[in-house]
Every structure is written in structure tokens, then in C-alpha cells.
Amino acid sequence: MKIGITGKLFLAIMATCMLVLMIMNWGVRLSFERGFTDYIKSSNEQRISLLANALADRYRTEGNWRFLVRNERLVHQLLRSFEQNAEGDDTDQSLPPQGWRVPFWVFDNHNVRLAGSSVAIPEQATRKPIVLDGKTIGWIVAMPSEKLTRSADINFAKQQSRTSWILVALSTVLASIATLLLSRSLLSRVKRLVVGTHQLAAGDFSARVPVTGGDELGTLANDFNQLANTLEKNERMRRAFIADVSHELRTPLAVLQGELEALEDGVRQLTTTSLHSLQAEVSSLTKLVNDLHQLSLSDLGALAYRKSHINLSEILGQSVAAYRSRFQAKGLSIETDLPDNSAVFGDPDRLSQLFNNLLENSLRYTDSQTDDSAGKLHISGTLSKNTLTLLWQDSAPGVTEEQLKQIFERFYRTEGSRNRASGGSGLGLSICWNIVDAHGGEITAAHSPLGGLEIKLTFPLFNDAGVTSL
Known part of the structure; x- marks a missing residue:
């Protein structure tokens, strides 16, 4: 069976959560067992020390070990007295009242067993001397507490283990629920993108997906x-x-x-x-x-551009001179106000094509006579620190705001008859836009103060270092 991305994401997150939980549970149990064993070991060592001191004091009083021979009850009484004193003691030497957790034996200084367990003494048993006035009078031998041996301690450890596994189970359930909700939440948005992609691939370009979240x-x-x-x-x-x-x-x-x-x-x-x-x-x-x-x-971008260091004002002047007779034949005048030297890095042939298209556009669309003046085209240029700005302003008729937004689109003509004799092919300004863009410039359209159309051209200048300033 093929597992989807939702299942894979769920399994990946869930496996990570389970691994973290198992490591945490193992670490907590290991820490608890070691800590509890160390606690029991320390407690037993304290009891052995207290028992050694108590037996030494009793030996001082009795003068020998006869009081301890076949008197196991005395040892138990001493142990109970330690636990009763510990219940009201707030010092670090206080002992829990659980009693002995390991077997122990009491020997005199001749290694004669006086009291303790009846089992054989293991080799790893520890010996604690009973000292009186600097002299060893006996020994207390105890089993080392390297593991839990007392039933109460074992039951306590099992209870803690069960509790930890219950917590692991509850955490697993909560993690699975959270992981399922998270994976569904994330993948629901991915699924919407998948559905939208399929719609686009099928040709439905109206497909959209809701944008939720800023991730x-x-x-x-x-x-x-x-x-x-x-x-x-x-x-x-x-x-x-x-x-x-x-x-x-x-x-x-x-x-x-x-x-x-x-x-x-x-x-x-x-x-x-x-x-x-x-x-x-x-x-x-x-x-x-x-x-x-x-x-x-x-x-x-396949037009051949052979760019060089040129004077744009000179290129524009040549194009204006070529069209001046045609403008005069239609009753239109051309006025120019250009800087003497406008150094740009461009292709003179393509820039001539740009200016010819703009001149042809003004020639076609500008009326020869308005209500109070003759039709004309005014071309001006201004230099700034890094740019050359050309303003192409003709007289009436003008264009509407809606026409300004579409004027650089291909086949768009402002007149409605679509007559090629008067309106051209509608491709000239589109070609102009591409030529200006290829030279790193900008071209925009606006209403002319003369009543017609204003075309604004901006070109980066060619600086002294031989590079184009942008």
C-alpha cells in the first residue's frame, strides 16, 4: 500500500516523539534506580555507623560481649531506637524508618560471630570496625547494597516504573493526536495547492488558492x-x-x-x-x-544590439530632420530643445528605430489644426547627474486615462476604426517599450500640456569611467 505524504509526515513526527519519550523514560528510570540505590547504600552505612557506636557504648558499660550473645532482640531494639530518633531529627543524619535492607553480622575481635543473619557471608561483604578508645573490639559485616533486595523497595521501584510507562502511554496518545492535527493542518494547504496546480495544468487559469498564514x-x-x-x-x-x-x-x-x-x-x-x-x-x-x-x-530578446558610446541628441536630431518635411506637408511643426551632448551607451540603429516609431505615431495622431493654434510636436531633453530625460509632447487630440493604461500593448490603437491607413498596426509603441527596456531605460505615457500625448523617455548616462550609470 502506498503511503501518502500525510501518512509519511505523521509517521515521521510520531516516530520522533516516540524516540524522545523512550529515551526520556530510560534516562529517568536509570537515574531513579541509581539514585535510589545510592540512597539505600548511604542509609545502611549510616545505620552501621550508629550501630557500631551504640555497641561500643554498651561494651564500655558491660566490659565484654556477653550481652550480645544469643540476644538478637537487643540489636533490633537498637535499630528501632535509631528509627524512632530519626523521626524527630531534622539533621542530615536522619534515617527513614524502613529498617535494614541488607543482611549483617556482628563479630568480636577474634572473628567469632555474635549476632546477625544465618546465611553464609559473601566475599563482597564490607567490614566496619567497632572501635572503643582507639582499640578495635569487634566488627560489623554487611552485604553491599548494589541492588534492591528489600521487598518494599522493589515494590516501590515497580510502582515508579509502572507510573513512568503510564505517562509514556498518555504522552504517546497526546503526541499522536497533536501530530495528526498538525499534519492535517499543514497538508490541507498543500492539497489545495495540488488541486490548484492540476487546474492550471488543465487550462483553468482562473484557479486560485486561499492565502492563510505568513509562513x-x-x-x-x-x-x-x-x-x-x-x-x-x-x-x-x-x-x-x-x-x-x-x-x-x-x-x-x-x-x-x-x-x-x-x-x-x-x-x-x-x-x-x-x-x-x-x-x-x-x-x-x-x-x-x-x-x-x-x-x-x-x-x-533576439534583436541584435551593437552598443557603443554615442550622442543621443545627435541621433534624435537626425531622425527629426528626416521627418520634418512630412510634418510640414501635414501642417505640423516640430520644436526641439535638446542638450548639445548627451552621452549614452546604446545601439544607434535601434535608437533611430525608436525615435522613428515615436515620430510616426505623432505624425499619424496629431491634428494639423486645433481651435486656436496649429498642430505641433515639442521634443525636449534635460540632463541630471546620472540620467537623460526626453519629453515627447504633441498637441491635440489627447487620450483618456483608460487609453493611457493600454497604450503600450500590442495592436492597441486609440482610434476605434482600426483603419491601418490612419491608425497604423498598433505595434510601434510595443516595440519602443522593448527597445527602451533593452537600453536600461524607462518609457511612460501621460497627458501632454499641449493637449495631446506625452511620452517620457529616461536613459542612463555614460559616465567618465566608461560605464552606464543606473
């Missing part, structure tokens, strides 16, 4: 939603792009087909005018295909 899973859910937003936007752009391309191609193809059918049916004669009409539609198709090719190259 790594919350960050992952937020990134997933951003990815879904990007994919959804790209899908909309792809569909719009296909629709726009098909529309742009359909119009000139329909005109060409109509013209050719008219010539074929004899409705129109093959004249210079009809050939010029066909040539115009072919040129329109060629320009559209070239624009699409340029846009695809710029999107992919």
Missing part, C-alpha cells in the same frame, strides 16, 4: 496566485493577439481578393491605378509582417 506555505500560496494571474493575463493576451493578427491580415487580404476578382471578371481594367491599389495593399501586408517580426524578436 512558507502562505508565501507559496501567494506566489501560486501570482503565477495564475500571470498565466491568465498571458492567455488573454494570446487570444487577443491571435484575434488582432487575424483581423489585421484579413482586411488587406480581402481588399486584394476583391481587386483581383474584379480584374479577373473584367469589372475593372488592369491600369496603373489598379496596380497602385494592389501595390498599396501588398505594402501594408509587408509592413504588418515586418512589424510582427520585429516585435517577436524584441520580445524574445
Whole structure:
């Protein structure tokens, strides 16, 4: 049976908890047994010392060991007196009233057994001398307390062991419940991400997952939603792009087909005018295909850029000079106010393409005559410490706020007829955006103070060290 990630996480956490519990239980038991054994050993050693002192005092009184021969009761009375005194004694020498835990024997100085257990004396037994006035008068031999031998002590140790295992069992139950809840809580969010991923893979780009918590899973859910937003936007752009391309191609193809059918049916004669009409539609198709090719190259970063140290004002002046006659033919004027030397690191051919697209856009969309003045285009440039800023301002007509947000999107034209003769292909500003971005600059659109559109271009300057300032 295949174990899922929930089961694996549960088993991993549970195994860790069980290992910790077992180690803790083993450590506590080991510490308890050693500590309890040491306590019993110390207690017995204290009793042996007290018994040796008591027997020495009694020997002083009696003068010999006859009082102890066949008198086990005397030893027990002494032991009980120690325990009774210990109950009211608050010193460190106090003894618990449990009695002897190991066998013991009393010998005189000639090794004659006077009292004690009837069992054989083991080799590992310890000997405590009974000293009176600096002279050894006898010995107390006791079994070393290396382990629990008294039934009460053994029962106490078993009770502690049972209690520790009960605590381990309760801790295991609590750990399993906490681990199950934790694994389900964590994995529920992972499962939502899995479901969302499957929806994206199936083409449902509207899939979103709730963002809960500020941990790594919350960050992952937020990134997933951003990815879904990007994919959804790209899908909309792809569909719009296909629709726009098909529309742009359909119009000139329909005109060409109509013209050719008219010539074929004899409705129109093959004249210079009809050939010029066909040539115009072919040129329109060629320009559209070239624009699409340029846009695809710029999107992919495949446009060839041969950058060098250039004067941008000079490149712009050349483009303005090439368009000035066309502007004058339409009744438009061009005013420039550019710095003499604006050193940038760029490709002169691509920058010329940028300026030509902007000039073509102003030429197409600017009216030659407004209510109180003639149409015009004003181009100005200002230098700061690290940047060159170009302002492209034309006169009426202007654009709306909604149009400003979409003006750099491909195939977008502010006029609604979608007539290529007046509105172009709608790809020029998209290509401009890519060229400016490739030069490390920025391009934005705003309302012009002259009543039309303002395009703001910002380029990093080429400093004295030979590098571009950003």
C-alpha cells in the first residue's frame, strides 16, 4: 500500500516523539534506580555507623560481649531506637524508618560471630570496625547494597516504573493526536495547492488558492496566485493577439481578393491605378509582417544590439530632420530643445528605430489644426547627474486615462476604426517599450500640456569611467 505524504509526515513526527519519550523514560528510570540505590547504600552505612557506636557504648558499660550473645532482640531494639530518633531529627543524619535492607553480622575481635543473619557471608561483604578508645573490639559485616533486595523497595521501584510507562502511554496518545492535527493542518494547504496546480495544468487559469498564514506555505500560496494571474493575463493576451493578427491580415487580404476578382471578371481594367491599389495593399501586408517580426524578436530578446558610446541628441536630431518635411506637408511643426551632448551607451540603429516609431505615431495622431493654434510636436531633453530625460509632447487630440493604461500593448490603437491607413498596426509603441527596456531605460505615457500625448523617455548616462550609470 502506498503511503501518502500525510501518512509519511505523521509517521515521521510520531516516530520522533516516540524516540524522545523512550529515551526520556530510560534516562529517568536509570537515574531513579541509581539514585535510589545510592540512597539505600548511604542509609545502611549510616545505620552501621550508629550501630557500631551504640555497641561500643554498651561494651564500655558491660566490659565484654556477653550481652550480645544469643540476644538478637537487643540489636533490633537498637535499630528501632535509631528509627524512632530519626523521626524527630531534622539533621542530615536522619534515617527513614524502613529498617535494614541488607543482611549483617556482628563479630568480636577474634572473628567469632555474635549476632546477625544465618546465611553464609559473601566475599563482597564490607567490614566496619567497632572501635572503643582507639582499640578495635569487634566488627560489623554487611552485604553491599548494589541492588534492591528489600521487598518494599522493589515494590516501590515497580510502582515508579509502572507510573513512568503510564505517562509514556498518555504522552504517546497526546503526541499522536497533536501530530495528526498538525499534519492535517499543514497538508490541507498543500492539497489545495495540488488541486490548484492540476487546474492550471488543465487550462483553468482562473484557479486560485486561499492565502492563510505568513509562513512558507502562505508565501507559496501567494506566489501560486501570482503565477495564475500571470498565466491568465498571458492567455488573454494570446487570444487577443491571435484575434488582432487575424483581423489585421484579413482586411488587406480581402481588399486584394476583391481587386483581383474584379480584374479577373473584367469589372475593372488592369491600369496603373489598379496596380497602385494592389501595390498599396501588398505594402501594408509587408509592413504588418515586418512589424510582427520585429516585435517577436524584441520580445524574445533576439534583436541584435551593437552598443557603443554615442550622442543621443545627435541621433534624435537626425531622425527629426528626416521627418520634418512630412510634418510640414501635414501642417505640423516640430520644436526641439535638446542638450548639445548627451552621452549614452546604446545601439544607434535601434535608437533611430525608436525615435522613428515615436515620430510616426505623432505624425499619424496629431491634428494639423486645433481651435486656436496649429498642430505641433515639442521634443525636449534635460540632463541630471546620472540620467537623460526626453519629453515627447504633441498637441491635440489627447487620450483618456483608460487609453493611457493600454497604450503600450500590442495592436492597441486609440482610434476605434482600426483603419491601418490612419491608425497604423498598433505595434510601434510595443516595440519602443522593448527597445527602451533593452537600453536600461524607462518609457511612460501621460497627458501632454499641449493637449495631446506625452511620452517620457529616461536613459542612463555614460559616465567618465566608461560605464552606464543606473
